[in-house]
Every structure is written in structure tokens, then in C-alpha cells.
Amino acid sequence: MDATTTTTACPRCGSAPQGSCAACRTGSGYQPVKDRWLEVRPALRQAAEPFDWAIGTEHGGLVAVWDWERGEFVPTGHDDRHARYLWLELTTRCPHRCRHCYLGDRLGGAVAAPEAVRVALRTAGRWDVAEVVLAGGEPTMHPAFVDLLAEARRAAPRVRVLTNGWTQRPEVVAALAQPGVSVEVPLLGWEADHDWMTRTPGSFVRVVRSLHLYRRAGVALTLTTTLTRRVRPALDRLRALAEELGVPFQPSVLSRQGEAARHWDELAWEA
Numbered sequence: 001m002d003a004t005t006t007t008t009a010c011p012r013c014g015s016a017p018q019g020s021c022a023a024c025r026t027g028s029g030y031q032p033v034k035d036r037w038l039e040v041r042p043a044l045r046q047a048a049e050p051f052d053w054a055i056g057t058e059h060g061g062l063v064a065v066w067d068w069e070r071g072e073f074v075p076t077g078h079d080d081r082h083a084r085y086l087w088l089e090l091t092t093r094c095p096h097r098c099r100h101c102y103l104g105d106r107l108g109g110a111v112a113a114p115e116a117v118r119v120a121l122r123t124a125g126r127w128d129v130a131e132v133v134l135a136g137g138e139p140t141m142h143p144a145f146v147d148l149l150a151e152a153r154r155a156a157p158r159v160r161v162l163t164n165g166w167t168q169r170p171e172v173v174a175a176l177a178q179p180g181v182s183v184e185v186p187l188l189g190w191e192a193d194h195d196w197m198t199r200t201p202g203s204f205v206r207v208v209r210s211l212h213l214y215r216r217a218g219v220a221l222t223l224t225t226t227l228t229r230r231v232r233p234a235l236d237r238l239r240a241l242a243e244e245l246g247v248p249f250q251p252s253v254l255s256r257q258g259e260a261a262r263h264w265d266e267l268a269w270e271a
């Protein structure tokens, strides 16, 4: 049997067997950093701070956490050296108000000071970070996003940008297409279901346009989704869209945090 085929339904997204779920095939090489992060972040949250910055590993756990008073990373004592990532939330701004957003009440107008981001990127070097993850909110809404992305590329071999695909600004798209940068964009349902999840009319149409724009620009793209009851009927169409675009499709499980905790009964896959 081919190592990439499956004989049972995917346990993550419930897709049919025989390899129909490209993202869930064994050996896809995809590292679900956001999933690892969501597993560890509840223990980290500092209520007074708008952003979470930390260094974790793709095996799970945190090796260092940003101390906002000292302005530096502080080791946790966890010394797993496997594929460390630096999680940097650049802003809590976002054009969406998703029903599953893990930021919850943090979603708003905070913007990280560019100099603080630069210090974090510079000092993270001593932790052998393999990948910088630029997250938010919507990270491309940070006024210095293009400059900070360039600095992140100097700080680590890989940079992953978690964006909702809202931006179509040429300078941002060109920056996202740079070598070493990968981009993840979610669709949370098909058409009206996506807009219902984002509470943003027209967002599905806009994001699909962005996906095509990004691909034409040469962006290393992954189409993602979060597994909710709302997306379940759309999974085959999302996989087909990913195949049409020539990009991987990667579902993630819903994490019971922020808005998702408030809307758990109407969103949870098993509810």
C-alpha cells in the first residue's frame, strides 16, 4: 500500500478513506504549529498583556516565555530541542469577528511596538528557532508588517504567516511570496457559512480571490480550516479548491478557548 493512502476515515476531519484528505495523509510533512501552540497557551496567558510571545517546540511544550517587564525571553526549564518555533502575535486587530476566535476578548486594536518585536526576534536567536510564526489578530494589519516580516526572515530559516487572507495589498503579497515564507489561510465553510463564522459579509468571496492572487504571486500557501459542524458539509469542496489551487489542505481541530468556548455547543464537531 502507498504510504500516503488511508484505509479508515481520517480521525481529524472525518473524511472518507482512500486518500481523499490530502492534508491528513501520512507523510505530508505539515507541522501543525498552531495546534501545538493552542495546547500550551492557556498555561501562559498573562491577563494584563494583549499579546502572547513564546518559544515552543513542535513536540509540544514551551522552552521560553516573553517577560513583558524585563523585555526578554525567560526559560521555562523545558529543554526539548526539536524544531523550535517562535510565536509572535503582532496585533489584535482583525477585520473579522470569528465565532471560534481563540483571542476572545483580546481581539481589538492593540499593535505590538515594532522595536519590541525586533528585540524579540534578535534575542530568540540564542534559542535555535527553526521557524518564526507571525500571528494575530491579523498580522498583516500591523503597520510595520512588511519590515517585521523581513526581520523575521533574517532571524530564522522559515517564517510562517497565519493570515485570514483579507489583504490584497501588492507590497504585502510580494512580501509573502519571498523565499522561506509560508502562508496559511483558513476557509471556515462554503460561502455563507464562512461569512457566518467570520461575521463578515463578503469575506468568503474576498478570501477566495486572495487565494488565487497569492498563488499567482508564487506564495507558498496552505489552505486551512477549523473543524466545526459548520464546515463539515464543505470539506469536499474545500479539498477540491485546494487541489485546484495546487496547495495542501490542512484541517485543525477546534480548541475550546476564547470565542470557541462561548459558542462550543453550536460549533463543536461532536456536539
Ligand code: SF4
Pocket: 094, 095, 096, 097, 098, 100, 101, 102, 103, 107, 136, 137, 138, 164, 198
Ligand atoms: S481571522 Fe483569526 S484573528 Fe481574526 S477574528 Fe478570525 S480567528 Fe480571530
